[in-house]
Amino acid sequence: MHRTETFTDRINDALDNEQLHSNFRSAMNYLMEKRRDKFPDQEKLDNLRNIASSIRSNSLSNLAELLIKLEEKLESNNIKVHWAETDLEANNIIYQILKDANAKTIVKGKSMVTEEIELNEFLEDKDIEILETDLGEFLIQLANEKPSHIVMPAIHKSRKEISKVFAEHYPEFPYTEDVDLITQQARKILRDKFRQADAGISGINFAVAETGTLCLVENEGNGRMCTTVPPLHIAVTGIEKVVEKLSDVVPLLDILTKSATGQEITTYFNMISSPRREGEKDGPKSMHVILLDNGRSKIHQNNEMQETLKCIRCGSCMNHCPVYTQLGGHAYGTVYPGPIGITLEPQKQGITQLGELTSACTMCGACGEVCPVQIPLPKLINKLRSEAVEGNNANELIEGAGSMRKLLESLAWKNWKLIYSNPFVYSMFSKTTTTLNFISPKTIGKWGKYRTTPKPSKYSLKELANQAGFDNE
Amino acid sequence: MNKSREIILERLKNNTNETSHTKVDITKKTYDWSKEEIISKLSENLQSAKAETYLLSDAELIDWLNEELPKRDINNILMGSSIAKQISKDINNEIEVLKYDDPYESWSEKLFNETDASITTTIGAIAQSGSIVLHPTPEEPRLMSLVPDIHIALVYEDTIYETFEQIITNQYWVKNMPTNALLISGPSKTADIEQVLAYGVHGPKELIVLILTS
C-alpha cells in the first residue's frame, strides 16, 4: 500500500472526520448486535469455538503434509497448482496464465489475498482489465479506494457518497439514493461483464485436502459467477487456508457466518472440486490454484506467533475493537486493519516497518474474547510490543525485533526496575518526589495536551495510609 | 523443479513443534426431529432468508406451476430433461419450456437475457440452516440455479437432513465429490450499502422451494 503520511497523521485525520465516525460506529453496532443474537448461549459458543480452534490448530501443525495432500488431490481433479513464495511471484504466475489464455478482461470475486498482493494494480499496469464484482468492492473500485473492512469493504462510505460516485461513472442511469435501485443498476452492468469475461479470479475460504475442494462463502452470487461463467478460473489463497477433512468445514462455516455477519448461514456455500468435466455444459474449462506464502511460513516457525495463521477472516475482532471503531480501516494503512491487522502486518512486513501499529490497541481484550478460533490477539499484540523494544534481531524470527527501542525510554524503565525492586531506594525516591512535587513538568508530551497534568502528591500512599491509621504492613 | 514449493515446504517442516493440540471431540449432533419438525424448521429458516416455500404432493406440482407461473410473469422456464418429460405435456402451453441441451457458450446471451425462471431438483436440504443442496449434473448444469431471475427448487421430503454434517456423511460425499456442490439458503442478497439488505444483486431475485411429499 502507498503510505505517504505517517501513522500519526492518518490517526489525526481519522479522528477529525465526524462522518467517518458515525459511519463506523453505526456499522460496528449493527454487526456486534447481529453476532450477539446468534450466540445466545455462552456454553454452546465456547464449545463451538473450541472445535473451530482445534481444527485450525490441527491444520497448522500438519501444514506441510496437508498442503502436499491438497496439491495431489487438486492435480488429480485436473486443477493446476502453483506455489508462490512472494507477492511478486504470485502476480507473475497469474499474469502468465492469463497471457497464455489470451485473457484480457477479468472478473474478480471479493478476496483479501488478492488485495494483499495488489493484483489489480499489477494487472492494470499490463493493460489487463480487472473488475471487482462484489457490490461493495465494485463501488469502492469506482471511487478508486481500498476496502476499509475485510468483510464489509465499503463500510466507510455513506449511501450519498456511493450514489454520487455511481452517477459520475454511469450517467446513463438516473441518479438515485435508493439502495434497491443502485443494486439493480449494478446487476445490469455486471451481468454483461460476467458473460463477456475471459477469466474469473477468486479467493478461497477453506481448501479441503481430503477431497481437493475449494470452498467459497458468499451472499451475492458474484463469487459463483466468477468461478462458473468464464472459461478460466484462477483461485488465490494463503497456504494457511487448508483443512484436513471435508467434515472440518461444517463447524468452521457455522462459526464464520455467525461471527462475521450474524447469519445462520450465507446465501451460497460453493464447493468446487474440478473444472468442467466431460459432458458437462458449463463451468470453467481450466482451473488454477495459487498457494501463496508471502511471509506465512516464517510466521509458522514461531510457535507462539503461529496462532496468527488460524484466522478465518471473519472480521469480528475489528467489529469489537474500540480503536478500529474510532479510526476506521484506512488509518492503519495496511491491507488487514484492526486487531488481526496489527498482529499480522508487523510480522509480515517487519517491526521496523510497521511496529508502530501495535500501539493502536488499548489492551481491552475484546478481540480475544470474540475470535471464533480463539487466537489470543491481546497476548500476541503485547508480545510484538515487547519484541519491538526488547527483542534482539540477530536471533529473533520476527523481523525488526528491537528496532523500536528508544534510549531514553529503556533507560527510564531500567531505573524504574531499580527503584521498585529495592525498598530503600524506593523510599528515598518517593520522598524526593513528594517533597519536590512543585518542580514536576507542566505538561507531559502529547498525552497531556488534552488532559490535566497529574502532579505527584505531597504525601505518598504509604504516608496517607499511616495517617489514616492503617498498620505499617 | 519448483523452487518456491521446496522453500515453503522446507520452512514449514522446519518447525519441530511437537505440542499436540488437544483434539476436541466433534460429536455428531442429532436433534431427533420428527418429519413434521424437520419440514417446518426448513421452511421457517428458508422463509426468514426471504425464500418462499410450499408443501405439495407430487400430483399437485403441475397445478401449482400452471397457477403460479403466469402470476409471476414467467413466460419461459428452463428445466432438465427428466422434469421436462414429467410435466411438459401438462404445462400451460403459454409457457415455453427451455432445455439446457447445449454447452453454455452456444446460448449464453439467451440464458442471461431471455430466461425468466428455472426449475431444478436438489439432492436434499438441511433443516438446521435452511439450505437446499445441489449437485449440478450435465442434465441440470450449474448456472441453472444462478442466472435466471427466479429459481424454483424441488426438495423431496425424505431427503431433508437435520444438519450439514449428516448429509455429507449419509450421502458419502467424500468418495464422490461432484464438480460443484452447493448450499443455497435464499435469494441472492447484499448489505454492502449502509447495511441495508437488498435482494437479487447477482443471482436469482427469488428462490421458491417446493417441498414434495410422496
Ligand code: SF4
Ligand atoms: S483474528 Fe479471529 S476475530 Fe479476527 S478476523 Fe481472524 S478469525 Fe476473525
